[in-house]
């Protein structure tokens with residue numbers, strides 16, 4: 001009855017997924033109660049999912065509702081799992097997969113510290129103007145630029161600052177809303 | 185305005201209003217006010233266990249055999265951490281529990297106070313939900329909500345952590361006014377269009393199989409009744425997971441036996457070869473699917489589940505129906521009776537002929553032994569001598585658990601309590617205590633292994649104290665048998681630390697606790713001893729010395745497909761698992 005052979009699969013799904021990974025932005029409306037962020041993050045790390053970016057803040061003081069925005073990477077099946085697992089949490093009102101939903105707006109704010117003198121310094125300021133970044137702090141030896149926009153724009157700005165004396169970066173993570181008149 | 189109550193009084197009143205009749209617990213400093221109120225009341229009985237893990241498993245056994253929420257009460261710190269295994273067990277098997285834990289006073293939280301543990305943090309991933317009550321004003325509402333969450337939707341354990349100062353503080357009591365929750369709304373009814381589609385698919389099937397699970401039992405007895413009707417109407421074969429045993433009667437001709445790693449040949453081959461799989465309240469667990477990329481390759485799959493996150497988690501399905509089993513089956517049967525669809529009876533007859541052929545293999549046969557008690561034989565005899573009684577079976581974890589599932593046959597739901605998801609050795613003995621407390625006149629038997637029962641043996645004292653005449657039927661092979669079997673299969677019989685050099689004298693042990701002990705070594709002594717055991721009205725340790733090296737078959741080796749089963753010791757089992765399979769558990 002047996003045919004001793006090399007098993008290729010696994011009882012624990014060691015099979016490599018052939019599905020391609022995608023980046024999705026999830027918008028999660030939750031009751032703003034103690035520990036809710038820990039529940040969300042604990043679930044994601046406990047089940048081995050990724051978080052690329054996370055923001056959270058209360059959006060309705062009367063109703064005590066917060067919006068958690070998570071950017072995560074996974075195969076479509078994993079993304080579906082994350083969504084459904086998050087929806088199982090008791091204080092979670094709804095989970096919107098903004099990426100699946102189509103067009104949406106994503107914005108981020110970054111503070112970018114650049115050190116330097118002379119030409120590099122001038123070049124940094126010129127580029128900052130081109131990117132509509134503002135100067136949040138400055139001395140004769142540094143700038144702190146404040147830039148907002150799509151994450152891609154911020155990535156690009158940071159990489160341009162690298163040769164000009166990039167010293168430090170702080171990013172807020174992504175805030176996102178769907179386009180159009182709907183509620184999300 | 186109503187009189188204000190203390191937190192401890194609120195707890196008692198809320199439990200009472202929730203219809204709680206028994207709670208399992210263990211006292212300590214952080215729950216003394218609650219214990220003081222328990223002392224003063226007689227609405228419910230408190231069962232003093234001997235270890236908090238025992239309280240949780242007893243509450244699980246109580247819940248599973250009654251369909252009600254099991255309740256446990258433990259103190260802060262070590263009391264609460266001892267409860268974690270039971271909570272996790274209930275989480276994985278979807279058992280409704282409410283566990284109240286004491287906590288250090290609010291002002292001391294975070295200061296590493298004596299017996300402080302962040303139990304909300306620790307139990308977040310192993311509970312359906314948990315609460316830290318920071319104001320006595322919230323207490324009643326939280327308790328009622330906890331019961332609602334524990335029993336509704338996909339059931340699970342809920343922890344309520346109550347600081348000691350909240351137990352002393354006074355506040356208003358609130359009755360369980362309206363059920364419901366602003367964000368938690370389990371979906372009970374399935375989508376009607378999907379149900380109609382399911383009926384069409386079921387009617388068209390040529391090689392169908394019902395694959396049922398614990399969801400049927402959790403849905404309540406109505407679900408089991410509806411399931412029986414559905415099987416009768418369709419004339420389809422049916423198999424079930426370990427968790428679902430009893431939802432469908434094992435004596436029925438449509439029954440294929442359990443499926444999965446130690447399931448029957450006919451059940452697993454029917455799963456592998458079917459053209460339509462109807463999953464009712466099961467979750468495609470890895471013990472069931474085996475090698476996932478070879479799992480039932482040619483079938484269309486319907487999946488009925490109350491938990492959306494179970495859909496497409498491991499196996500992609502063609503038609504998911506989110507809803508409670510009883511609700512969905514009722515609607516499905518309604519549609520079926522309206523439509524009166526024609527089934528492909530010719531194809532079904534051929535499918536049944538094929539199944540009969542697989543049945544003919546008689547995969548549960550084993551070599552009889554007249555010298556030693558074969559463990560399979562012991563369960564067979566236990567079954568024959570107890571089947572006509574009001575019997576409940578719990579198990580520990582290991583080979584004996586699988587033999588119990590294979591050779592003890594269940595006709596009704598809520599009769600078989602076993603740790604399926606977590607596989608917790610030590611579950612069965614305290615679970616039996618819980619079952620016996622719920623059903624004082626029933627025959628409650630824990631089918632155990634010599635290893636497992638020693639993990640929670642102390643609950644014998646609980647059984648004695650409360651006059652719970654549980655029968656601990658130990659298949660004693662001196663080995664951690666399931667570990668030894670895997671070492672035989674995977675590690676060339678290097679039995680590393682799977683043999684118990686020192687075995688307690690279970691007869692003396694039983695007597696030491698105030699129970700009764702039996703020891704049986706010969707097959708021809710077995711029946712009489714079992715009869716005597718049944719007649720004893722005290723807790724029993726039954727030391728059934730079995731063939732030490734018996735293996736549990738059939739078996740799908742890890743990493744293999746359903747149609748590649750090991751059937752018995754005649755197979756060359758040492759080489760059955762390839763190098764990759766050895767990495768798995």
Ligand SMILES: Cc1ncc(C[n+]2csc(CCOP(=O)(O)OP(=O)(O)O)c2C)c(N)n1
Pocket residue numbers: 580581582583584585607608609610632633634635636637659661663664665666667
């Ligand atoms: C708490 C716990 N620890 C370890 C294991 C791993 N384990 C699974 S089965 C088994 C052996 C069980 O031995 P025994 O209770 O004697 O039963 P048998 O298999 O011999 O019937 C072990 C150690 C487990 N399931 N649970």
